Amino acid sequence: MEEINCIGLCCPQPIIKIAKAIANVSPGDSLILLADDPLILLDLRAWARMTGNEVTPISETRFKVTRRNQNV
Amino acid sequence: MAHAISNFQLESPLHPKAREALADAIDQGWSDPGKLSNQNAKARILRNQALDSIAEQLAVTPSELEIIGEPLLGNYFAIAGLLHAEDTLIYSAVDRKEIFAIAQSHRKTIELPVTNMGQIAPEDFPNSAATPDSVFALQVANGETGTIQRIEELIAISGSARIACDYSSCGPRIALPSRWESAYFDAKSWQGPEGIGIIAIAEAAAWANPLPHIGAARTPQSVSLPLILAAAVALEVWHEEEKNESPRLRSLSEKLRQEISATVADCDIAGDLNSSLPHITSLSFLYVQGEELLRRLDAVGIAVDSGSACTAENLQPSHVLAAMGVLTHGNIRITLHHGVSEKEVNELIAAITKAVAELRQ
Structure with a gap:
């Protein structure tokens, strides 16, 4: 699974990067986001709700992001 | 009202x-109303007239009012005056930071979550806390999102818990509930002066001055008399204006929400206007940094607030947005004050649309 490394980046940069990356995977496929901004989970969840995608925290800095929306 | 710049920040000039x-x-109210000469009697009369007027506007009796000169202590007086060491303090995740500070120094506390609309679900109020041994700090409306709580339902489900209402953001836009023990108002919410906090303490409430004190005075009484008089006048004229301004501002807020939603993709609006104050809107834009958006708007003469972490001194986002699950980056908060024109709101909408588009490039 492809990893998007956003360690050291603050919001909204990790969200911008994951949004660009998710557009290049097929619906149902997933990416791993690495991010250590303490606010990342708050904004990742809001992004997922707004764009119709799915986020599953794996650890504090590792998140599985699954494309659910056909029209990302 | 003419604006040197278009002010959509929470603060507004004195009426x-x-x-x-x-x-x-x-000129007239400089002497000590507590002393005995004619000068002092004049000051005393002015003070009593101001308190009578404030009481009438807030629908309480003058004897239920206390005025303080440090508004940030208002919620402390309202809550701590009811709260005993063994009581449980119930508050919500979207309350003001002062309430969190009170909770941190108290032993038994319950923090209630809010829905994604910013409201406490009445079913989340624990039955075990619906007793006289509890104090419920009830924020009537939120100053960041404008969300109004389901006040009467919450009061009904809170049983015999004592109610300390926080009216600091909404002022008398919302009437006092059917049952309350204390309520805190800030004169700034009606374009009154900075530095005037007003605490209403219900006649029947078992409330006691929580500060170390000597004598019978319930609060320190160190408040400026001229500011009390200005607060009373502001409240009277603001209240009269509000009858027409409230529906007009609601209509402008509706226009703002609808047009931004229609023209700017990926915008997260906190709460629903039907359950919000008419003049507050919180907007968060995906892929945009709040500070940059705020600066772009400032550059074209538009002043707004932001709840994003990058605009806060402690680099923490608004705890209100976080509790609601609303996007915390790219946030701006818009307050429509009395007198704001439709033209100014149109200019605001156009400026936001342009700035967000440019920042997303």
Whole structure:
């Protein structure tokens, strides 16, 4: 699974990067986001709700992001 | 009202009528109303007239009012005056930071979550806390999102818990509930002066001054008399204006929400206007940094607030947005004050649309 490394980046940069990356995977496929901004989970969840995608925290800095929306 | 810049921040200038009253009051209300000479009697009469007027506007009796000169202590007086060491303090995740500070120093506390609309679900109020041994700090409306709580349902489900209402953001836009023990107001919410906090303590409430004190005074009484007089005048004229301004501002807020939603993709609006104050809107834009958006708007003469972490001194986002699950980056908060024109709101909408588009490039 492809990893998007956003360690050291603050919001909204990790969200911008994951949004660009998710557009290049097929619906149902997933990416791993690495991010250590303490606010990342708050904004990742809001992004997922707004764009119709799915986020599953794996650890504090590792998140599985699954494309659910056909029209990302 | 003419604006040098388009001000959509929470703070607004003192109401012009209150400004006139303040200038007069500085000339006439300088002496100590607690002393005995004619000068003091005059000050005492002015003070009593102001308290009568404030009480009438807030629908309480003058004897239920206490005025303090440090508004940030208002919620402390309202809550701590009811709260005993063994009581449980119930508050919500979207309360003001002062409430969190009170909770941190108290032993038994319950923090209630809110829905994604910013409201406490009445079913989340624990039955075990619906007793006289509890104090419920009830924020009537939120100053960041405008969300109004389901006040009467919450009061009903809170049983015999004592109610300390926080009216600091909404002022008398919302009437006092059917049952309350204390309520805190801030004169700024009606374009009154900075530095005037008003605590209403219900006649029947078992409330006691929580500060170390000597004598019978319930609060420190160190508040400026001219500011009390200005607050009373501001409240009277603001209340009269509000009858027409409230529906007009609601309609402008509706336009703002609809047009931004229609023209700017990926915008997260906090709460629903139907359950919100008419003049507050919180917007968060995906892929945009709040500070950059705020600066772009400032550059074209538009002042707004932001709840994003990058605009906060402690680099923490608004705890209100976080509790609601609303996007915390790219946030701006818009307050529509009395007198704002439709033209200014149109200019605001156009400026936001342009700035967000440019920042996303």
